[in-house]
Amino acid sequence: MATIRELNKWANAHTSIPLDLLRIAFGAFLFIKGISFFTEGKYLHEILSTSGGFGSEMLLIHYIAFAHMVGGVMIIIGFLTRWSIWAQLPIVICAFLINFIFEFNLSNTLQAGIALLLCIFFLFFGSGKHSADYYLQMEK
Structure with a gap:
C-alpha cells in the first residue's frame, strides 16, 4: 500500500496536461473498440474462431x-x-499474442502493442492530477 501511495505522490508531482490527454485518448480508443466489437460482432467472432473456437465465445x-x-x-x-x-x-495481452500465434496482422499488432504499453504505463503512473481519483482523494 505504501508503494501505491509513493507512486501516486510521484505521479501527481510530475503530471502534465499531455499525459492526461494521452489517458483520455487511450480511454476513448478502448471505448470505441468496445462499441465496434458490439456493432461488428462478426469481426471478433472471426478473430476468436481462428484460435480453434471457444465453447464460450459469445x-x-x-x-x-x-x-x-x-x-x-x-x-x-x-x-x-x-x-x-x-x-x-x-x-x-491476448490481443497482442493472438497476432503472433495465429494470423499475423500488422495493424492489429501495432494497436495491441501500443495499447499494451499504455496499459503498463498507466498501471504504474495512475490517473494523474486532472482526474476523478485525484479530486476524490483531495475531498478526504
Missing part, C-alpha cells in the same frame, strides 16, 4: 466489449484507473 465477445466500454469511460474520467487497467490487461 461470453468472451460480450465480456471484451463490455470491459472495453466501461473501462474506457473510467479511464477517460480517471476514476479507478488502475483497476480499469487491470481489467483491460488480460484482453490486451
